[in-house]
Amino acid sequence: xxxxxxxxxxxxxxxxxxxxxxxxxxxxxxxxxxxxxxxxxxxxxxxxxxxxxxxxxxxxxxxxxxxxxxxxxxxxxxxxxxxxxxxxxxxxxxxxxxxxxxxxxxxxxxxxxxxxxxxxxxxxxxxxxxxxxxxxxxxxxxxxxxxxxxxxxxxxxxxxxxxxxxxxxxxxxxxxxxxxxxxxxxxxxxxxxxxxxxxxxxxxxxxxxxxxxxxxxxxxxxxxxxxxxxxxxxxxxxxxxxxxxxxxxxxxxxxxxxxxxxxxxxxxxxxxxxxxxxxxxxxxxxxxxxxxxxxxxxxxxxxxxxxxxxxxxxxxxxxxxxxxx
Amino acid sequence: xxxxxxxxxxxxxxxxxxxxxxxxxxxxxxxxxxxxxxxxxxxxxxxxxxxxxxxxxxxxxxxxxxxxxxxxxxxxxxxxxxxxxxxxxxxxxxxxxxxxxxxxxxxxxxx
Numbered sequence: 001x002x003x004x005x006x007x008x009x010x011x012x013x014x015x016x017x018x019x020x021x022x023x024x025x026x027x028x029x030x031x032x033x034x035x036x037x038x039x040x041x042x043x044x045x046x047x048x049x050x051x052x053x054x055x056x057x058x059x060x061x062x063x064x065x066x067x068x069x070x071x072x073x074x075x076x077x078x079x080x081x082x083x084x085x086x087x088x089x090x091x092x093x094x095x096x097x098x099x100x101x102x103x104x105x106x107x108x109x110x111x112x113x114x115x116x117x118x119x120x121x122x123x124x125x126x127x128x129x130x131x132x133x134x135x136x137x138x139x140x141x142x143x144x145x146x147x148x149x150x151x152x153x154x155x156x157x158x159x160x161x162x163x164x165x166x167x168x169x170x171x172x173x174x175x176x177x178x179x180x181x182x183x184x185x186x187x188x189x190x191x192x193x194x195x196x197x198x199x200x201x202x203x204x205x206x207x208x209x210x211x212x213x214x215x216x217x218x219x220x221x222x223x224x225x226x227x228x229x230x231x232x233x234x235x236x237x238x239x240x241x242x243x244x245x246x247x248x249x250x251x252x253x254x255x256x257x258x259x260x261x262x263x264x265x266x267x268x269x270x271x272x273x274x275x276x277x278x279x280x281x282x283x284x285x286x287x288x289x290x291x292x293x294x295x296x297x298x299x300x301x302x303x304x305x306x307x308x309x310x311x312x313x314x315x316x317x318x319x320x321x322x323x324x325x
Numbered sequence: 326x327x328x329x330x331x332x333x334x335x336x337x338x339x340x341x342x343x344x345x346x347x348x349x350x351x352x353x354x355x356x357x358x359x360x361x362x363x364x365x366x367x368x369x370x371x372x373x374x375x376x377x378x379x380x381x382x383x384x385x386x387x388x389x390x391x392x393x394x395x396x397x398x399x400x401x402x403x404x405x406x407x408x409x410x411x412x413x414x415x416x417x418x419x420x421x422x423x424x425x426x427x428x429x430x431x432x433x434x435x436x
Contacts, residue, residue: 193380194378194379194380194404195379195380196380196383197380197383197384197387198383200383200387201383201386201387201412204386204387214368214389218368218387218388218389221387222363222364222387222388225363225383225384225387226360226363229359282359282376282378282380283357283358283359283362283374283376283380284359284360284380286358286359286360286361287360288358288360288361288363288364289360291360292360292363292364295364
């Protein structure tokens with residue numbers, strides 16, 4: 001294997017840093033934030049927290065500016081010491097640590113560990129108005145979302161691509177893939193954009209004939225159409241569609257040996273397209289292809305290397321209790 | 326609403342030969358970007374567009390559109406009509422533009 005391990009790790013860390021460092025508070029925060037006025041009682045705060053299943057509420061004046069915060073601990077103390085019917089302003093935490101909407105993820109994480117609070121209100125620094133709230137769960141879900149879009153390409157993958165191992169294993173499950181055992185096969189051997197979708201239409205008919213429910217077939221057909229169109233518009237080569245029908249899922253794999261995707265992260269963005277003008281005029285190239293595939297499938301893996309083609313593998317769960325016989 | 330009633334009310338020209346007596350239209354979608362249509366035009370909807378090339382037949386088949394209504398006096402190429410006849414996709418056309426067609430459909434109660 002080329003290159004040494006620590007070097008690769010450095011590259012990986014740098015790549016990860018690039019992806020996570022510029023996440024700002026306003027991307028992480030939950031914007032449906034509940035606030036309460038200081039002239040309400042702690043009892044009312046308790047009811048609000050119970051009904052909304054939250055563990056803390058920012059306190060805001062009539063202009064929406066932050067003046068304090070009440071947490072579950074404040075409520076417990078109030079119940080223990082019998083002042084639950086007092087006004088909030090008397091007992092709320094007035095020195096609230098808040099987050100500027102432009103603060104970056106790394107500083108926000110640092111705040112959580114330094115103060116040990118469960119939540120921080122996010123403020124517009126000029127108006128001091130509460131525009132959101134961040135809990136640890138919000139941070140986690142933001143990171144997970146980013147990870148979903150993250151494709152790490154390193155030396156190992158190049159080696160695998162060169163050896164064409166990927167052409168014989170499943171990208172989703174890692175199992176050895178017996179393509180000769182595919183239930184459906186279609187060769188994308190044309191380059192006329194007008195013909196795009198023939199394979200998907202054939203696959204649709206095949207799945208319907210196998211008694212798969214219409215909703216699942218629709219999803220498979222749309223995603224396959226998009227993948228097929230991509231091969232025709234972008235690969236400058238031929239391609240292949242394989243479909244495997246199992247009891248509880250359908251797996252579709254579309255491969256080509258074309259020019260590959262230069263920047264997968266960009267390509268995954270809605271509206272991003274490298275399609276030439278003549279196909280755009282026909283209504284293709286809206287930058288929705290990969291987005292549609294991801295939306296329709298339950299799992300999707302895309303592997304690509306410039307000059308070595310693209311492999312898309314998608315998994316569709318068959319609805320339980322569907323019409324499949 | 327039955328497709329035949331819509332054809333009558335909107336004075337649409339029927340280009341394909343397939344029988345549309347029993348086709349029910351449940352909604353409509355107006356767009357010329359094929360991926361958008363795929364994502365949003367559902368089964369039984371009338372698809373209004375100005376795209377007339379061969380590929381619209383595949384799109385309509387896959388998303389299950391009830392018919393394609395070509396707006397603004399655009400013409401279907403003969404290979405599109407042939408393909409639609411083969412696949413059983415109903416092609417219609419109108420002199421109204423996409424906006425007006427959508428409005429008329431809406432007025433008929435297709436929402």
